[in-house]
Amino acid sequence: MKILVSADLHLGKQSSNVSKSLSESSVKFTWDRIVAYAVEEQMDALLLAGDVVDRDNRFFEAIGPLQKGFDTLGNAGIPVVMVSGNHDFDVLPDIIKNRAYDHVHLLGEKGEWEAKTIETRSGKLQVMGWSFPKQHIMEDPLLQLSVQNLDLDPNLPTVGLLHGDLYDRKSQYAPTDLTGFPAGVPHAWVIGHIHKPDIVRAHDPLVLYPGSPQALSAKEPGIHGASLLSFDGGTVRSEQVPLSPVRYEPLSVDVTGIEHQTDFRNLVLEQMRNYVLANVMKLENVSHMIFDIMLTGRHPSVTDLDKWSQFADELEQQLEAETVVSVRKMINLAEPVVENLEELAKQPTPPGMIAKLILDIESENSTEFSEELMMDLNDQISSANRSGTYQALSWFDEQIPDSNESARDLLLKESRQLLGELLSQKETA
Numbered sequence: 319m320k321i322l323v324s325a326d327l328h329l330g331k332q333s334s335n336v337s338k339s340l341s342e343s344s345v346k347f348t349w350d351r352i353v354a355y356a357v358e359e360q361m362d363a364l365l366l367a368g369d370v371v372d373r374d375n376r377f378f379e380a381i382g383p384l385q386k387g388f389d390t391l392g393n394a395g396i397p398v399v400m401v402s403g404n405h406d407f408d409v410l411p412d413i414i415k416n417r418a419y420d421h422v423h424l425l426g427e428k429g430e431w432e433a434k435t436i437e438t439r440s441g442k443l444q445v446m447g448w449s450f451p452k453q454h455i456m457e458d459p460l461l462q463l464s465v466q467n468l469d470l471d472p473n474l475p476t477v478g479l480l481h482g483d484l485y486d487r488k489s490q491y492a493p494t495d496l497t498g499f500p501a502g503v504p505h506a507w508v509i510g511h512i513h514k515p516d517i518v519r520a521h522d523p524l525v526l527y528p529g530s531p532q533a534l535s536a537k538e539p540g541i542h543g544a545s546l547l548s549f550d551g552g553t554v555r556s557e558q559v560p561l562s563p564v565r566y567e568p569l570s571v572d573v574t575g576i577e578h579q580t581d582f583r584n585l586v587l588e589q590m591r592n593y594v595l596a597n598v599m600k601l602e603n604v605s606h607m608i609f610d611i612m613l614t615g616r617h618p619s620v621t622d623l624d625k626w627s628q629f630a631d632e633l634e635q636q637l638e639a640e641t642v643v644s645v646r647k648m649i650n651l652a653e654p655v656v657e658n659l660e661e662l663a664k665q666p667t668p669p670g671m672i673a674k675l676i677l678d679i680e681s682e683n684s685t686e687f688s689e690e691l692m693m694d695l696n697d698q699i700s701s702a703n704r705s706g707t708y709q710a711l712s713w714f715d716e717q718i719p720d721s722n723e724s725a726r727d728l729l730l731k732e733s734r735q736l737l738g739e740l741l742s743q744k745e746t747a
Contacts, residue, residue, distance in 0.1 A: 323544060327345055362439055399434065499525055660677065
């Protein structure tokens with residue numbers, strides 16, 4: 319028995335950093351791919367673990383593509399079983415009721431556990447699930463679960479569907495304790511809410527987040543798609559099916575020895591090209607590869623690197639593999655060329671003070687000066703993140719996280735840049 323599973327489609331949304339005029343930017347594109355894959359590979363069923371529809375774009379794009387997909391799956395004899403999440407707790411039931419489908423089932427309405435036995439081309443499949451009755455749920459849904467009351471047949475393959483947060487006990491979105499999943503039946507649990515694909519538990523039972531099938535932002539790097547569950551007797555196997563047309567990845571580029579902007583541009587383009595060609599088999603369905611470039615190594619002018627990085631959005635190219643590569647942003651982590659940082663740090667000069675600060679930060683040697691700078695920087699970051707002026711940055715994943723690690727990295731970056739500028743001024747003088 320082969321079952322295709324997914325969650326967190328968020329129909330109505332689009333991937334960031336991809337032109338909205340392109341069909342690949344819309345989640346509808348990947349939904350169509352899921353439907354086509356299920357039909358072509360003769361799946362026994364399609365299971366969806368909530369947030370199928372995005373709350374902010376509910377009817378604008380979702381209802382038509384969903385109904386068309388359901389019709390295609392129905393004509394191919396593929397049943398669909400779903401639960402609703404925090405985004406579509408109210409709209410998903412309305413979409414289902416809007417059309418009479420014999421092969422589409424929504425389980426667990428009103429926040430009550432429900433089980434259903436469906437007929438597939440490979441035999442009977444039991445699916446049990448729980449749906450969000452409202453947007454915010456502070457309790458663990460598993461505390462309400464009584465498998466015995468659902469009258470399940472232990473001899474049939476069984477899958478549980480749930481939308482919830484396994485990683486945050488204080489979450490507003492059904493915080494779920496991993497230890498609460500019962501042994502035995504269900505044999506596998508498909509969980510929605512977390513967009514990163516993850517096999518949380520490999521067996522007894524299998525617990526997995528299939529993740530969002532289409533990568534929506536740089537917060538969701540790596541492979542995205544659906545997951546394929548294969549039942550063979552009492553064994554359940556999970557396999558990722560890459561379907562997302564968009565992929566985000568970080569990429570380090572060593573700029574040591576690069577002296578001119580043209581060489582810098584060619585180096586970045588070459589590194590992106592090499593990455594794609596080295597991973598061409600893994601990128602078969604990817605048409606837009608979007609990089610965050612980390613500049614590393616040593617360079618005589620970190621100021622020049624910052625200037626060159628301002629043209630990151632121009633670094634786009636079409637490869638023979640029919641993949642468009644582009645740069646979302648560049649992060650300058652390159653160090654200034656300093657012959658002997660330790661000797662420089664001994665000097666009672668502004669460059670010497672900055673050199674000593676860099677060494678203290680790198681060695682985690684806390685001093686009164688570095689601690690004062692860190693405290694001030696942390697306050698500035700927190701204040702900026704809370705400010706309405708900069709709130710829009712969070713929509714584009716551009717806010718600096720409120721953490722000591724983020725403040726440390728920023729202070730180190732700025733200190734290196736300042737040292738490079740001071741030494742450059744000294745050489746010019």
